[in-house]
Amino acid sequence: MAEEKKSTILLCSCGGQLGLDYDMLVKELNKSKSVSDVQLYDLVCQENGLSEIADILQKTDGPLVIAACTNQKIQPRIDPYLRFKNLDPSRVMYVNIREHCAWVHEDVTDSSKKALDMIRGGLALSSLSSPITTQKKTIKNHVTVIGGGIAGIESALNLSSFGYEVSLIEVESELGGHLRKLPVIAPVGKSGNEILEMKLKALSQNSLINVIPNTKVKYFEGEMGNFMIHYLTKEGNEESLGTSAVVLATGFQEFKPTMIEEYRYGKNPDVITQLELSTMLTEGKLIRPSNDGEVKSVIMIQCVGSRSEDYKRDCSKLCCTFAIDNSIEILKHNPEAQVRVIYMDIRVPFENEMVYQQSRDLGVDYIRGRVSMVWENEGKTYVKYYDSLLNKYYEIETDLLVLSSAILPSPSLSQWSESLGYLLEDDGHVKELYGKLRRNETRRRGVIAVGAATRPQFVRESITEAQAGALVLHSELQGGEIESIQRGAILNVDDCVGCSLCAQHCPRGVPLMIEQTEEEEEIEGQKILFKAAIDILNCHACGVCQSLCPSAAIQLNFLTNEQLWVQIEAVLEDAGSDYPLTLCFYCEECAVSTIDIVGTLRRHYPASTRLIPVPCAGRVSIIDILKAFEHGASTVMIAACETDRCHFGGTGNEIAQVQVDVAREILNAIGWDGERVEMFRMFSAEPDRFLTAVNEMVKRANELGATPVHLGTAGKWKEVAE
């Protein structure tokens, strides 16, 4: 532990409008042994205040505790100022005595008392703080693209344009993917092969791109800047490849509707899927597979497996356009052919609409309805359908029945997600980091997904995504030198026991479990020993790992266990049965915004509350909760983001929920009341939700009365008869 340095305290009166008992605060705080100086200032956030802060940091070598308004407002002013002055902003701790204190309580004595306790907390925290530094890392200028369809090819070309060496891995022997099978692509009207040809040429002339065909990727190791890809070659040899980042461009696969029995796919050779028809048309022939006969009539059925409760719930987006393209292509082969499309809704976006119009002009017949039955008689195929516009059933003979089958993600995605650490949507597509603002990025830094790996995509969308993805990756890889963030989790690998809880639950997949070398294995006998390894570049400092680590091997550099515990102890100094306190841990994402808004609105709640910030609710472990009770809290609450809205891209709030749930069960079991701890969720601007929550917990604190700690019965379990 760092040598304790005395802290300076800067109290801000916010232009004299907070009305706290500053004389008392200064007097009381000056009593603390860990305080070197207490200063009162009118407006810390103004130019004079900032230079005062800089001045203090220059003159002292200890931490500075600023008790002022919310750090959400003031820190963004102070941090850049200090960096500009070449001072370390991590030496400053913030205590919010405005929105969390002065503005929300009526009684000056009460709110001053609360302010004092919270400043003591900040002081305790700061007394154990240590400076934080930035790190840089040089990595290899190499990216691997998995999947040689159009998205993969475009990714490779773009990345090479940024100067990266690219390995393009394809499972088939030829590049091109589905594009090879498409006879025509709306709205450009070119065939897939035409579009591909030039891309492939560019690829073959590009010395930075190495194409590895006939190769099946098995699994991955490592982190951004140092991934290792393990794959099987055509010959069945297992080989591996080191790379700095991975682009998932695995494309899609068409649903084979054998299980939808009414369509007779797989039983009647004249029932084929849309992509099978595309392949046939690309090869330049149009025949009935059953007898190589001429095709005079075709029926297409849309939404086979898509928009269905039984198979795939959502729309597959591409199938309408595929069907229309193919209809027109059929009419090119045989202008006399009769093409009927049986649909629920025709969904063709953008200029594809023109192609739809064209098909109507060419005489493709669109029938709104569903097919109920397909059967064969004397080598002919019959279809029975319901026309919902005419409200009639029809039976009709057809030469070819084409099923516009659902578009599914590649199954490899789920296989690799385990070793590569990205998340999947329920439907198997890659889950993007944040649907609105961070498309193409995955949970795992250095892994991006483009093209149909994220959702069904048209060719040009795949191209655009590939380009966007290349830019995203380029901004991450920086051409080879990447920078870490200041705040993060620090691993003391000697203390790591290798349980992998951190690796399992890190919302960003940062800790990786590394199997230890053989020498160590010898010592441990037959043990398989893993140790965690941290890529600090990817750490977003939520603290989930810390709250789960059984051996305290991994801790946030700005909020160690000891720091939080001394803070808990300090803020609860006044706690007792005569003054029941509610301790609230709040996350510095949604919860802090909401609590600040309560303050800004001057809404009131009882002053018998003490607030402690944590970067993410997931930082709060069961021990932290129990420590709060040990130090006299009457009730404990955690304020966190809503379900599925963890801002760290994962499940920080769910980990917190587990701690609360288990704590409740244990409290109940050991003679306490589990009601004393509770978890509350809120969006970032729901003052009423926080007020309801905090009032409830204060009410419980009063109603449930003195805790066993107050009563002195805690720990006396041996004396109680079972």
Next chain:
Amino acid sequence: MKTPDIMDGMAPKRKRMMDMILALSGLKEEATVPPGKITEEIESLKIELSPLIEEILNFPDEYFEAFVTTAEKTKLAEHIADKSVLESSIESLEQSSSITSIKGIERLLKELKVALKKAEEESKSSEEIKTLVDELLEVKSSVHSNPQSAQALLEKLDIKIRYGVPPCHVACPAGVRVQRFVNLTRDEQFEEALELMRTTYPFAGTLGRVCNAPCEDDCTRGRIDQSVSIRNLHRFLADNERAKGPKVPAKPSLDKSDKVAIIGAGPAGIGCAYDLARKGYQVTIFEAQPKSGGLLRYGIPSYRLPRDILEDEITYVENLGVEIKTGKRISSPSALLQEGFKAVFVATGAASSRAMKIEGEDAKGVHHALNFLEQVNKDEKVSLGKRVAVIGGGNAAVDSARVARRLGCEVTMIYRRSRNEMPAHHLEIEATEDEGIKIMLLSTPIRVLESDGKVTGLECIRMRLGEPDSSGRRRPEPIPESEFIVEVDDVIIAIGQLIAPEDYFSDLDYTAWGWINADPITFQTNIEGVFAGGDAVSGPATVVKAVGAGKSAATAIDHYLIGNELAIAMEDKGRIVANVDADRVQTEEERRAHMPELEVEQREGNFNEVELGFDSKTASCEASRCINCSLSNMTVNVYGEEIDPSTHEKLTAEYLNNEIERGALITLIHHLGAMTAKGLAEKTGLPQNRVLQHLLRMKRSELLVITGETHGYLLYDVPRTPTESETTLETISTLALQLAQAKTNLGAIMSDLKAQDIGNLANALEVFSRARDRLQRVTISGAIIKENDLIAIEEKIRSAVVTTTRTRARLPSTRPRMTIEDLVDIDVPSVLEEYESQMGYTPLLGFGTINWDDSKCLGCKSCEIICPEDAIKLKPVLDTPRIFEIDDESMKGLPVNKSLFYQTVRNLSVKKPSQKIQLAAEAPGFGTVETDLYLCIGCRSCVRRCPGPGDGALELELKWTLPEVIRQITAQTQ
């Protein structure tokens, strides 16, 4: 070999183990083949292949020979438009012939080389491209030093940019910063807008009414729908301020000792005085008329320019410290110099009307426009008869006609050309007709008819338009014998203006046309220190031109008085004019705002102002129609705050860079066709990622797509679809290379076939097979070459491939084999190793029971994760009573936080729990381990993985070992 029959009916777990053992021992693979058998297989393969090989080897020669013959006949090479196709084909073919000779290839090569040479001669030479790139670079470097040449280059290259001075600003003779004041108006910063205009001139209200607005003619918005109504916006700003009371300017300190005299208080004189006063000079204007304003007051009727507006604006200038002495006629500019003025500006204008010089012009009832207007504007009585003819089509003519109409006359305008050539502003002409004035076009009077010295009519003649004259307007020619009479009571002649006779100075030089002879750039006259400008120098022009001349003269006078060399100081450096591609600018379809006007019926008999002005909402709306075709407004950010000049400089420089670089890329794509980012980077010398960023941006704005569409490219690196000939040639040359290689390989292998070569043999034959398939799709003019031969050889190649593959399948691999019997005494550790390397996890040992010690469990689920058989699970059950039973020794052994947790629970406990807790959901870090012994294969993975203290929380109690299992299986086999 089939798996043993005993596998059927075996318990699933046993079956899986059996499967593993068989896989491990290689028993699932084909039986070993003795070496003799291998030789036998190879020999029989040779025999089977021999009748086929020769034909296969010869097939490329036959094909290519036929191909080249057809290609020559159809002049294939000449149809290749894409030079790169020729280049790459030549490269492939040359490689091919370096490997082995195929008949016809050399001939094809020769053809292609000729074609390439021809193409190179025809295409833009690389020298020209280099010039192009150099020119673009020159634009960048010369933007500041030589803007004129930069502009010329940009125009030559047809590059549109938003950098530069807005065209409206360039068009304004007075130099009003139009775009900026329009933007300020848009943002409802009306005062700031007016102040900005006052940095140019004080006449917002005046010119906002009478200006002919050349700015609007050049407005880029006008190329989309209609130009921004700039003039009316001027006027609005002035009106807006007037509504609040007159504005008194801060008086500049007239700190210069030099005094300047100006002769004439018209727009040129006042414009000049305004600038000089603001520069600190003491200025005196001498005006012969009783009031100031010149033609603004005595020429323009008050229904267009209410006098209070004019007066207020002149007063504003006077408030700056300019002295205007009215009623004071100057006879000699030189005399003023002697009186102590250091410089004199002559701006006396062209205040008299030109005569028609036709018979009867002296008759009573013939008026000259300027005299007529002056009389009216001085409120002097003018008696006109009922019918009035106005001769001419300029502003003075229109004004005279409308004034006469207001005096109650029936007015006819007579103009000798067509409406298009009328010099008056088209809106004025429309207003004229609205008010009921007839316009008689293509007619001219040749005689004034009189009776008793009083006008009775005009004899006119019809005209037609001939060739354009020096003014660019078509010259009117009389039509012989088309004379006609118009009966009128009065005639107003408005066919041109001259300097008034009383305004001539004996000491000044005049041109042959009667205008003052002054330098057009320095404004100097023949007398040093005397400058002249405005209509008296240029001839009758517009008000705004006069103001502009006055302003420029002020600059010249300033330079002169400071002592700068005038010719150098006044040199025009030129500037870049922004020129955006108006077709590409996105705007809402909005016509310009309508100017509310006095109803026509209410105009008659009075001189009330006709145009009523915008309100503030209309003004800011109208201003928002400006598309900001130039970047000049970027000194103000979106919040209306000034941008720091250095930032602005950086921004515009970056913008210019981007625009020119993108222009260069597009131009290159135009000329050279599709290129990759890399190619473009090489050509332009820009970094490759910058090129890509430009391309992405241009693609987003669709600029590139449009360029591409026009020139046959879809996207930047998806060039146009190759023609049939191009595809054919590319395919052929690639295949030639592949076949050359395969031919060599095949020949070498077959000369001495060995077992280990069989893979290569199969590959070489595959190449032939694939090449043949592709050749069958190659066409020249739609026809397949040697189609029958291709079909004939297909069967042979296929049969060779199949035979070879079959033989390969029959040959053994090198793996050692084991029998089941061998397995019984197997060396367990070596099997473990091999199995792990094959399967990825430690192999089976047998069956057993897993024991779990909860006091050592960390709840980490590692066992569950590592178990290959899903046999072990962490259940969400908390054995709370056990927390109280952990002994101190075990407690010490636990990881620090785990023991702290248990300790804290104990410290808080009031009672010891009696029951386990069933949690609702999985809880990482907590739980109870359960094993499914039916699934466990005793591999000990979980035991070895458990990170719990000591040996871990798990222990395997082994029941059967591998040899025992095998023994069991063997027993069943027998």
